[in-house]
Amino acid sequence: MAGEGTEHVIRVEDVYYEYPDGVEALRGVSMTVSSGEFVAIMGENGAGKTTLIKHFNGVLKPTRGRVLIKGRDTREHSVAGLSRIVGLVFQNPDHQLFGETVYDEVAFALRNFNFPMEVIERRVEWALKMMELYRYKDRSPYSLSVGERKRLAIAAVLAYDPEIIVLDEPTAGQDYVQKEKISEILNLLRTMGKTVVIVTHDIEFVMEHVDRVYLMSEGRIIASAPPRELFTQQALLRRAHLLPPQPVRLARVLFGERFAEYDIYDLDGLLDALFGGRHGGIEGI
Numbered sequence: 001m002a003g004e005g006t007e008h009v010i011r012v013e014d015v016y017y018e019y020p021d022g023v024e025a026l027r028g029v030s031m032t033v034s035s036g037e038f039v040a041i042m043g044e045n046g047a048g049k050t051t052l053i054k055h056f057n058g059v060l061k062p063t064r065g066r067v068l069i070k071g072r073d074t075r076e077h078s079v080a081g082l083s084r085i086v087g088l089v090f091q092n093p094d095h096q097l098f099g100e101t102v103y104d105e106v107a108f109a110l111r112n113f114n115f116p117m118e119v120i121e122r123r124v125e126w127a128l129k130m131m132e133l134y135r136y137k138d139r140s141p142y143s144l145s146v147g148e149r150k151r152l153a154i155a156a157v158l159a160y161d162p163e164i165i166v167l168d169e170p171t172a173g174q175d176y177v178q179k180e181k182i183s184e185i186l187n188l189l190r191t192m193g194k195t196v197v198i199v200t201h202d203i204e205f206v207m208e209h210v211d212r213v214y215l216m217s218e219g220r221i222i223a224s225a226p227p228r229e230l231f232t233q234q235a236l237l238r239r240a241h242l243l244p245p246q247p248v249r250l251a252r253v254l255f256g257e258r259f260a261e262y263d264i265y266d267l268d269g270l271l272d273a274l275f276g277g278r279h280g281g282i283e284g285i
């Protein structure tokens with residue numbers, strides 16, 4: 001986790017955003033993300049999560065308030081310039097497919113950012129292999145499945161190596177094996193010192209990967225806390241239409257009032273409480 005005094009690479013200051021048709025999607029949002037931090041933004045459908053992250057590369061500019069990316073006010077910088085620092089993978093991968101082939105798709109940003117040819121080749125091959133798409137490199141992106149297209153959009157961002165990576169619903173539509181793959185990528189990004197923001201409804205994924213959760217509801221941030229603190233607070237979760245992780249819910253049923261005495265946030269914690277460490281861990285299940 002990034003320590004105190006670490007540089008805030010994302011700083012959102014009292015931001016309001018109103019869509020042209022009058023929908024007020026953000027209502028006074030303030031938040032920060034430190035360098036190297038992994039943060040999740042969670043909340044009910046329509047809470048404003050996607051609207052918020054679209055402010056990080058300047059696709060949307062605040063109606064009121066300001067967004068600073070590494071100190072740069074997004075209103076004074078181009079989307080292209082900000083995108084070099086912030087790689088954003090949209091919820092719907094089709095919104096960011098441009099290339100005729102899978103290879104071109106990943107090479108697109110690298111060419112735009114004028115990387116040398118040999119670097120482009122190396123990076124594209126690396127990113128496609130990471131996302132297990134290399135064998136499709138000559139195919140049209142539109143011939144891929146939805147899950148594969150999502151991984152292609154992630155590969156395209158990984159390839160040009162931005163400092164901040166923002167993923168909108170990365171695990172949606174991915175099977176168990178590919179979800180593990182995305183987990184591996186996140187672990188790798190952590191060792192590389194990247195800053196990562198994930199928008200997701202996937203509580204288990206959040207428990208595994210993030211340092212801090214910003215909980216949103218109706219265009220506002222209603223809480224900011226490490227996942228373990230947040231996921232035991234039922235009233236807050238209910239406001240954001242989230243359920244605690246299943247092991248936490250089961251532990252409440254099993255242990256009632258004594259629940260708080262145990263260290264239960266995931267399945268391993270529950271198994272420890274039940275069997276005192278005499279179990280094979282969740283891998284055996």
Ligand SMILES: Nc1ncnc2c1ncn2[C@@H]1O[C@H](COP(=O)(O)OP(=O)(O)OP(=O)(O)O)[C@@H](O)[C@H]1O
Binds near residue numbers: 024043049
């Ligand atoms: N282009 C748009 N024009 C008008 N209103 C919009 C537009 N995009 C989003 N909204 C509205 O803004 C609000 C916030 O939407 P947003 O997509 O940011 O929510 P979200 O938290 O990402 O939701 P979800 O979990 O469903 O993806 C919603 O009321 C939505 O209907």
